[in-house]
Amino acid sequence: MSVDLRTTVGAFALVFLAVVGVAAVGGVVLDDAPPETDAVADDHWQLDAVEPETVSEGGEVEMESSEPSNTVVVHLGSGGAGLGGGTSILPIEDGDSPADADIGSVGGVRRGVAPLTAALVENGHEVRFYGGIASREPLPSMLSDADAFVTTSPGALSATDADAVETFVEAGGRTLVASDPGGAGALTDFGSPFGVYGEAGYVYDMENNDANYLSVLVEPTGPGALTEGVEQVVFRGAAPVGTADGPATLATAETSRLSTTREAGAYGVAVRSDSLTVVGDSSFLEPENAGRADNGVLIGNVADFLVTGETPDVSFGPATGPGGAVPPGGATPPPEPPEPSGNATA
Amino acid sequence: MSSEDSPPRTPDEPTDDAEAASPDRSPTATDRPRRTADRPTSDHASGSPLDRIETRHAVGVAAILAVAAGLLVAPGVYGAVTGPDGTVAVIEIDGTIDSGTAQHVEDNLRDARTNDSIEAVVLEVDSGGGLPAQSERMYAAVDRTASVMPVYAAVDTLGASGAYLAIAPADRIYVAPSAQAVGSVGVAGTAPAPSGPNAGTTGPDKAGSDPDTQRERRQTLANLFIANVIEQRGDEIELDREAIAHADAYLGTEAVENGFADRFGFVDGAVADAAAEAGLDDYAVDTRRTESPVPGGIPLLERDDGTVVVAEGADDEIGDGLILAVAPEAWDETVGDDVVMTSYTARLRADGGDADAATSGADATNDDESAATGDDSAAALDAAVAANGGDGA
Numbered sequence: 056m057s058v059d060l061r062t063t064v065g066a067f068a069l070v071f072l073a074v075v076g077v078a079a080v081g082g083v084v085l086d087d088a089p090p091e092t093d094a095v096a097d098d099h100w101q102l103d104a105v106e107p108e109t110v111s112e113g114g115e116v117e118m119e120s121s122e123p124s125n126t127v128v129v130h131l132g133s134g135g136a137g138l139g140g141g142t143s144i145l146p147i148e149d150g151d152s153p154a155d156a157d158i159g160s161v162g163g164v165r166r167g168v169a170p171l172t173a174a175l176v177e178n179g180h181e182v183r184f185y186g187g188i189a190s191r192e193p194l195p196s197m198l199s200d201a202d203a204f205v206t207t208s209p210g211a212l213s214a215t216d217a218d219a220v221e222t223f224v225e226a227g228g229r230t231l232v233a234s235d236p237g238g239a240g241a242l243t244d245f246g247s248p249f250g251v252y253g254e255a256g257y258v259y260d261m262e263n264n265d266a267n268y269l270s271v272l273v274e275p276t277g278p279g280a281l282t283e284g285v286e287q288v289v290f291r292g293a294a295p296v297g298t299a300d301g302p303a304t305l306a307t308a309e310t311s312r313l314s315t316t317r318e319a320g321a322y323g324v325a326v327r328s329d330s331l332t333v334v335g336d337s338s339f340l341e342p343e344n345a346g347r348a349d350n351g352v353l354i355g356n357v358a359d360f361l362v363t364g365e366t367p368d369v370s371f372g373p374a375t376g377p378g379g380a381v382p383p384g385g386a387t388p389p390p391e392p393p394e395p396s397g398n399a400t401a
Numbered sequence: 402m403s404s405e406d407s408p409p410r411t412p413d414e415p416t417d418d419a420e421a422a423s424p425d426r427s428p429t430a431t432d433r434p435r436r437t438a439d440r441p442t443s444d445h446a447s448g449s450p451l452d453r454i455e456t457r458h459a460v461g462v463a464a465i466l467a468v469a470a471g472l473l474v475a476p477g478v479y480g481a482v483t484g485p486d487g488t489v490a491v492i493e494i495d496g497t498i499d500s501g502t503a504q505h506v507e508d509n510l511r512d513a514r515t516n517d518s519i520e521a522v523v524l525e526v527d528s529g530g531g532l533p534a535q536s537e538r539m540y541a542a543v544d545r546t547a548s549v550m551p552v553y554a555a556v557d558t559l560g561a562s563g564a565y566l567a568i569a570p571a572d573r574i575y576v577a578p579s580a581q582a583v584g585s586v587g588v589a590g591t592a593p594a595p596s597g598p599n600a601g602t603t604g605p606d607k608a609g610s611d612p613d614t615q616r617e618r619r620q621t622l623a624n625l626f627i628a629n630v631i632e633q634r635g636d637e638i639e640l641d642r643e644a645i646a647h648a649d650a651y652l653g654t655e656a657v658e659n660g661f662a663d664r665f666g667f668v669d670g671a672v673a674d675a676a677a678e679a680g681l682d683d684y685a686v687d688t689r690r691t692e693s694p695v696p697g698g699i700p701l702l703e704r705d706d707g708t709v710v711v712a713e714g715a716d717d718e719i720g721d722g723l724i725l726a727v728a729p730e731a732w733d734e735t736v737g738d739d740v741v742m743t744s745y746t747a748r749l750r751a752d753g754g755d756a757d758a759a760t761s762g763a764d765a766t767n768d769d770e771s772a773a774t775g776d777d778s779a780a781a782l783d784a785a786v787a788a789n790g791g792d793g794a
Contacts, residue, residue: 087517089514089515090514090549090550091549092514092545092546092548092549093544093545093548094545095540095541095544095545096544096632099625099628099629099631099632100625100628102621104624104628105621105624105625105628106617106621106624107617107620107621107624109613109617158598158599158600159597159598160597160598161594161595161596161597162597261643261646261647262643265616266613266616266617266619266620267616267619267620268646270616343595343611343612343613347613
């Protein structure tokens with residue numbers, strides 16, 4: 056029995072080891088590892104390969120003129136009221152969501168023109184905001200005392216106000232209309248007496264832009280007071296505008312396209328007709344954009360445009376005499392001519 | 402066993418047994434007489450009859466065991482002879498792309514690579530995109546798998562934006578001729594906006610970076626997307642980079658024409674072609690669908706008391722603070738109604754209380770709703786960059 060047991064156990068062990076050994080050897084010999092996969096190419100993921108091209112930071116807002124104090128009325132439209140545009144709508148200054156920003160907020164609509172108004176006040180001029188028909192003082196009354204008028208939302212002007220501005224422009228009151236895309240109808244309605252019109256759609260540029268197809272690069276078409284020292288400005292959303300009098304003051308690059316036609320070409324986005332300047336964009340006035348490219352230089356030139364020239368001879372009904380109002384500071388001696396521009400920033 | 406063994410051994414070893422047994426068993430008086438009494442029987446049985454019976458038994462048992470063993474082995478052999486040469490895995494990419502989608506695709510593609518029986522993969526696609534990074538995960542998994550086996554993709558209605566990024570490395574893309582969105586190579590999100598002072602954050606960029614940086618990062622994500630598509634399908638797509646960057650979503654019939662897809666077809670055709678490409682004459686199909694807990698897509702919610710109610714279904718929407726690789730066709734189901742892709746020129750307000758989209762694309766506003774929902778991101782806005790916002794409806 057003991058011999059049998061030993062033999063049996065031996066046989067078992069032998070067979071067992073043989074089976075396991077064959078399995079092990081066979082596994083080593085026959086097993087094929089999962090196939091080698093190719094690594095995923097990642098060269099095109101490097102930041103320098105995909106980082107968008109952007110414009111450089113440009114010049115500061117500087118006024119050249121040394122005009123005596125002028126009064127500039129600024130109209131921004133009520134928040135989002137105008138289909139025709141207006142500056143960006145931001146949380147109102149006294150917002151009621153303190154949990155989010157209990158020590159302040161981004162600011163209201165007026166921040167959208169802060170670089171311009173700051174430059175005007177810094178240079179001794181007066182800025183008055185007109186908040187629409189709900190304002191205490193009607194626009195005609197304000198304009199009768201004003202030298203210049205700015206609106207970023209022509210479509211938000213009531214018919215009466217639009218007529219008043221028209222009269223003001225005809226009387227030589229310097230007026231800046233910044234009309235964003237979407238405001239072509241209102242702009243044409245307002246500007247047609249002066250040969251100025253807006254086109255539907257927006258201009259975009261897939262090739263030359265400031266990190267977004269809507270942020271088109273705009274260049275002067277020729278020398279002029281508005282574009283002195285300006286090589287390139289950035290509009291975050293540009294509406295094409297035109298004038299019957301000649302070429303545009305500012306135009307987009309040849310690579311830009313009009314949204315409605317997709318046609319490539321240089322589109323006029325700013326025009327000037329005597330005392331009226333129309334820009335198809337209000338974003339360049341915003342504090343975040345004033346430092347991009349030469350936007351600041353353009354804002355400075357716009358400020359100079361607003362305060363340089365004759366005091367408009369305008370009257371609106373009984374509010375002022377037929378001889379027109381004499382604005383504060385209007386009785387001062389004739390202003391000195393503006394210094395030749397020597398904008399160091401280029 | 403021992404009882405069976407002892408009778409044959411007894412007659413075979415009479416001498417040994419006697420010699421060995423005598424010293425051992427001598428004390429046992431009763432043993433010897435019994436054994437001697439047994440012996441004549443054994444000697445008698447050692448003749449042919451018992452032997453033949455035992456042999457017959459053994460043969461019978463062996464035969465039965467052999468049949469049993471054969472029956473055990475036969476199916477395997479039969480299967481090996483008649484079964485498929487390999488498997489084509491059909492992996493679904495469905496709905497908004499988020500982590501779950503990416504994990505599903507990654508897991509199944511990894512399984513396809515490591516499972517010897519899977520020889521080819523077909524991606525069954527109906528998705529309008531989702532999160533860019535999750536789309537990239539799938540992109541990488543598809544690319545890796547396509548380097549070792551045929552990976553084909555079949556698109557029905559939607560194979561756009563993030564979903565198109567995911568299938569771009571596939572060896573071949575089939576589309577239904579009536580597919581409605583193939584391509585859409587771009588990203589979308591809320592418009593860049595500045596953030597105000599916030600005492601709840603430890604740095605000015607904690608609530609959101611400045612608008613210029615937001616704009617640049619969005620464009621960087623778009624450029625990554627475009628670069629991936631050109632890397633994978635630059636030879637096939639007949640449009641230049643600018644045209645791709647327009648981010649249009651094409652019909653299936655257009656996609657085959659312009660190279661965003663390779664040919665018309667559906668899943669079955671793709672499976673057959675993938676099997677042929679892998680050299681499989683005879684193949685099985687293993688379909689890996691995304692887990693859909695409820696048929697019909699109605700989201701149900703189980704309460705604590707065990708009852709099941711229909712949930713609002715807003716839980717699986719992606720937050721609107723993120724930049725998304727989503728086609729306009731899939732925008733609403735991806736982020737819900739909070740973020741509306743608005744046309745740049747058609748800025749009609751949905752309701753009077755909310756602020757409008759900012760035309761500049763640079764600024765917009767936190768509306769009351771987003772503040773109420775606790776979204777403290779500066780990007781909680783109601784405007785989104787969209788070339789053709791009208792398509793988003």
